[in-house]
Amino acid sequence: METEERAITPKSVVVDIVNLMNMRTRVTSWEDEEEIHVDVWGDDLGILIGRAGSTLQALQDLVSTIVKRNGQEGRRIVIDVERYKERRRQKLRDYAERMAEKALITRKPISLEPMTPRERKIVHDTIKDVAGVESKSEGEDPERRVVISPA
Amino acid sequence: MEDNNNQPAQEVDMVELLEYLAKALVDSPEMVEVTSVEGERSTILQLRVDPEDVGKVIGKRGRIAQAMRTLIKASATKEGRNAIVEIID
Numbered sequence: 409m410e411t412e413e414r415a416i417t418p419k420s421v422v423v424d425i426v427n428l429m430n431m432r433t434r435v436t437s438w439e440d441e442e443e444i445h446v447d448v449w450g451d452d453l454g455i456l457i458g459r460a461g462s463t464l465q466a467l468q469d470l471v472s473t474i475v476k477r478n479g480q481e482g483r484r485i486v487i488d489v490e491r492y493k494e495r496r497r498q499k500l501r502d503y504a505e506r507m508a509e510k511a512l513i514t515r516k517p518i519s520l521e522p523m524t525p526r527e528r529k530i531v532h533d534t535i536k537d538v539a540g541v542e543s544k545s546e547g548e549d550p551e552r553r554v555v556i557s558p559a
Numbered sequence: 560m561e562d563n564n565n566q567p568a569q570e571v572d573m574v575e576l577l578e579y580l581a582k583a584l585v586d587s588p589e590m591v592e593v594t595s596v597e598g599e600r601s602t603i604l605q606l607r608v609d610p611e612d613v614g615k616v617i618g619k620r621g622r623i624a625q626a627m628r629t630l631i632k633a634s635a636t637k638e639g640r641n642a643i644v645e646i647i648d
Binding site: 416421424425428429430431455456458462463465466467469470473474477478 | 622
C-alpha cells in the first residue's frame with residue numbers, strides 16, 4: 409500500500425500531462441526563491457493555451473495543486489507555453505501606451521477593459537513611464553479596470 | 560492540418576489523463592475509477608473517488624473540477640471530439 413517514491417516536481421507533472429495529451433513538446437524549468445517556472449515548447453501548442461489562456465490557466469491550477477499537496481513547496485508555480493504570457497504582457501504594454509496617447513490627445517480619462525490584478529499591475533507599471541498621464545483602478549472585480557487620465 | 564510526424568497518429572487516452580490527474584489529487588488513489596461512454600462525437604467520462612476525496616477533486620468553488628474539465632476538453636478537441644466529465648458522488 410506504499411505509494412511509489414517518485415519525486416513530484418512541477419516539471420515532472422507537466423511532462424506527464426503533456427505526454428498523456430500526446431503532445432510533442434520540450435519542457436524546461438528554472439526557479440528562484442519565490443517562483444518555479446515551467447516552460448513548454450513545441451509546435452501547434454494552441455490547444456494547450458486555449459481561449460484567452462484558459463487551458464494554460466487550468467494546467468497551472470492543476471499542477472500547483474498537485475505539487476503542493478504532495479510536498480512542502482510554498483513557491484508560486486508559473487507555467488508558460490511558447491512564451492504566451494510574455495507575448496501577452498507585451499501586447500498589454502502596447503495597448504496601455506496607445507490608450508495613454510489617446511488620453512493625452514483627447515484630454516479625457518480613458519477607461520480600459522476589465523483586467524485581472526496582475527494585468528492591471530502591468531498597465532500601471534507601463535503608465536508610470538509615460539509623461540503627462542496617470543492611472544488608477546476603479547470598480548470591483550471582476551469588472552475592476554484601469555482608468556488612464558491626463559495628469 | 561498536416562502533422563509532419565513520422566510516428567503513427569495516436570489517440571489521446573482521456574481516461575488515462577483523467578485518472579492521472581485524479582490520482583495525483585486525492586488521498587486514496589487506489590479508489591479512483593474512471594469509466595467512459597463513447598457517443599458519436601462526445602465522450603462522457605465518469606469519475607469516481609473515495610467519498611472522503613470528493614472535495615479534493617472539486618476544489619474551492621469548483622476550481623479543480625473546472626480545471627480538469629478544461630484540460631480534458633482540450634485533449635478531446637485535439638481529436639475533434641467533445642468530452643464531458645462527470646464527478647459521481
